[in-house]
Amino acid sequence: MPDDMTQNAPVVALRGIWKVFESVTVLRGIDFDIHAGEVHALLGGNGSGKSTIVKIISGAYRPTAGTIEVSGMAQSFSRPSEAHAQGIYMVPQEPQIFPNLSVRENLLMGLVGDPVENAERARGIADEIGLAADFNAPGGELSIANQQLIEIVRGLLRKARVLILDEPTSSLTRREVTSLAAQMRSLTARGIGILFISHRLNEVIDLSDRVSVLRDGHFVLEDATANLTTEKLVEAMLPADFSAPVEQETAAATALGTKPVLAVRGLSSRVFREASFEVYPGEVVGISGVVGAGRTELAEAIFGIDTDARGEVVIDGKTAPVRSPQICQEMGLSYVPEDRHAHGIFLDLPSAHTISSSLMALGRSRFMAAAKEMELAETFVERLRIKLASPMQYARTLSGGNQQKIVLAKILAPAPRVVILDEPTRGIDAHARQDVYRIIRTLTADGVGVVVISSEVGEIAEVSDRIMVMKRGNLVELPAGVRSVEQISAATFDTNGEVTA
């Protein structure tokens, strides 16, 4: 892409943006530009503040402090329609479809002007970008790829000069991604600026002109894509205090004589197929994979959340005919879910209530006296170094790291034999991240088997004794020697051999 484009004044410029939610600071005074005719990729781990930036640019959130300039003019958006009026349109990660309205209405909803004329324009744009859908069919019947195209048509109907694509590829098939890439190129050729967010590094390299990497609420890298490689991006995304993993004696050697604490044999569901692996006491099995690869579905199938999966799961030498979270915990398997707020922690209750909840659910005592509950909570607050004023402090008011430690306390309270940690350091700061790794090491020292699922390759490299990769529903183990960040990236992100091991 032409370099001189970036020399021009930006279409959208953020200056010194801060954002605070529920007492948690997400953005710390960032500057950010989008230029006409270029694809600017925004990278960052989960919870680094990417989606907050997107929502501020598109008018869904108001910044706590800082200014937004559009074509050099300061603007203040209090709702999305005001951003639309300035030619900014966001295609959200989950396309906002009205499942019960027709495709035509899905396209035209909220648009000003003559409906007949708009419908004609919509038809024209839809043909142009290859949205092949019956305009009279209900929106709920559209494929995900077409839902995304609906959003792009909506943006073009609003004469958008800037399109924001928030992880548009995460749930698309390979073929659909290829066609989306072609769309993006034709859009930039028309002078439209695109803010592109993706977890897949090779896509970022292929599709963008410029890349900015966000970490802990501020930018750590901004450069033309031409100057970058996937290795450099991986490096920038790693936490500041990350050091290359030291070669350690894998616990597998000591595990040879012992029985596995978790054995999964031929487990299949709609999303993944024939997954098999074993976890021995005191070892960490890392499962690397991008969002949507099927890793969370695998964990939920093992833990009995998804009851439709078929296959065998042996926990600490025993097999249960039916698995539920309660049965699994009873047998010695605990699980830290990927989505902390939706599945892990009771936000609107005192932290102590979350910590004690798994013991309560197991019913090892008929009821728990308040003093006993406090004692349990305080034990874990000390053991996991949780920072809070009192165990009665509401979880919502804590930082992400401390919330995650509370979830860890919850699942460790029943003293499990094996734990599955799904994205254990998602959205938490560097310090808390080190604490989580320390907790994992303590667990393995006590002979607990640990499975770490992560989309951050650096994390997999740092904590794992053995490494597996989940890619599009297939789980495979990497050979024992293959454990550098580059090698795992290559296997995880489809870099197709561009990165040499």
Next chain:
Amino acid sequence: MMRILKSREFLVLVLLVVMILSVATVNKAVLYPITLINILNSSLFLMLLAIGQMFVVLTRGIDVSVGATAGLSAVIFGFALNAGLPLPLAMLAALVTGLLGGMVNGLGVAFVGIPPIIMTLGTLGAYRGLMRVLTGGSWIESIPQNIKSFAVTRYLSVPLMVWTMVAVVIVVALLLWKLKPARYFYAVGDNYDGAYLLGINVKMTRFWAFSLAGAFAGAAAVVFVGQIGFVPMQTGNGQELKAIAAVVLGGVSLMGGTGSIWSAVIGALFLTAVDSMMIFLKVPGSWNNAVAGFVLLAVVVFDFLIRRTVRNRRLAARAAEMRRSELDHDGAGAPALVQTPEATS
């Protein structure tokens, strides 16, 4: 066409016809035109309440105050007539009363953020109390009887009110179908966040849904008083729950976004017809509520089972699509770094 046949409105319409026909095998009198016209005529009050309720439920709300709003409007209607106001002005007064009652609900729900059930339960009590305070708890009986002329006038042996209702339903149906802001009700209920992101004024939309519910309750009051010629204290009592039952039965999901005016019309007709059928079957009227409740429960549970099946099929289809795409790719060869472990089978 297929879409109409598959719709919930159609399902309930078929149930209605089947019910009437099977009752006809026991008692032919059901099929006399006069019977059917009478069912239609006595469903008007519930139908208007249900149409109003539909707007609210479309936007994912609920309004349990429409019966009380109708009662209050009926009282104002009676007062206006007794004060010597001409019929059209008195009708207007009733409609405005209903509209204002609905606007209060809309303000509380859309702009203050009070949960709809709480807000409208509160105004249910307030309006019903107000109605009694205004009348001192006694019926308004001395209403000029000329208003009944409106109710007894018939064209082609069908009451004028039924004709009016048909006109109203057609107009509202056309507006809901074609008018852009009317589609906002659907958009807000179908996907609240999406509607907001697309620049629709979601709060205003919710406000107007409640306001319209009030206005239709006012219209229902006019029909009610016209039909019976006086204002009893029980006007609209318990009808709010029937109105909700009617729209839910007709296919307006409490999760918003689905259904149409036909849902309200057919749902109200069905619930009214159930009452009539009981009479023809010589089943004591005491069973009416049980039948209505059972039908509502059966229909929503059946609807749940269908939705679950459809969802599962769609998920499976998507997974298969992903898998096919993957197989295409595997032909190109997997990265050499990765090898499959032996222990899989």
Next chain:
Amino acid sequence: MKLTGFFKSWEFMLAMVLVIELVVLGLINPAFLNIENLLFSTSDFVHVIIAAVGLTLVIMTGGIDISGVSIMGLASIVLGLMFVAGMPIGFAVIAALAVGSGAGAFNGTVIAKTDINPLVVTLAMLFLYSGIATGLPTLLDMLGFKAYGAGGFEAYQYEGIGGLPKSFTWIGAGGIGWVPMPLIITVLIAVVASYLMTRTRFGRFLKLIGVSDQVARFTGVPVQRTLITVYALNGFAAAVAGLVLTAYFTSARSDLGAEALLNIITAVVLGGSSIYGGQGSVLGTFLAGLVLGFLRQGLLALGITSDVVPVIVGLLLIGSVALKIGMGVLHTKRANRAAYETERMAVAQNGG
């Protein structure tokens, strides 16, 4: 620390409101403060509190059950019909309570096993149970059961079933010392419910499900079983409320309590429960029920028409929720501002 917490609590505010209410009413009309009168006047409205206590447990889970008012009538008529069919009254009471609990459990089963909105499910049940209650007499006649009197069961359909034995009506009219039986039963139920809620695993499950049923499921809480149980308990409470009212009126009727829905939900919400679940207390519901009940008594004693009462109750319901919303918004704004200031200062110090 704990004590000041209590003084700031919603329950304490309600207790103060109750005291102020009684004092003001007493100043205007001293006859009102006669302790015996005051206690016995509660029999007019404690059925609302009993049903509201049951509903508090349900609302705790983020659900709702509006069919309780129909279960009250159903329990009442079941008791009456069993009595005129010649069953011993004790057996009739047990059967009525069992029917109430069973009806509640049925609600809970449908709600737990489907994704249908609890309001829709219990709306259908509201009609179904009240229909069964009014239809039951004729059904029993058709089935050929025999009742006292010439008219069969149907004769009891509209007048209600009187002549209930003293041993039963004592529940409504009797008392121990100055304390009437209905109030004793109410306190008993409130104490048990409060114990369940604050001291047992079951009570904690209700709270966990109310805050997030998804997190509860991932934690291993038996969500479905808990929901079925709590709706069954609500049905039980409604049945008790129906029986207490039956004993107080000395007549079993199928339409008993049908008017109580607004008062029941107001008592729960005014008592501090959040309609979204996860927050609430039985004590709050109990106190709010007393505030509402005495308000009605007081207004009547002052010669104000009872018609104004629902207006005031409705405004109280809306006002208390609006007040809470306003306080919450203010609190969040302040917290966010404070957090931003601290963070910015920290960054300024580090950078400088």
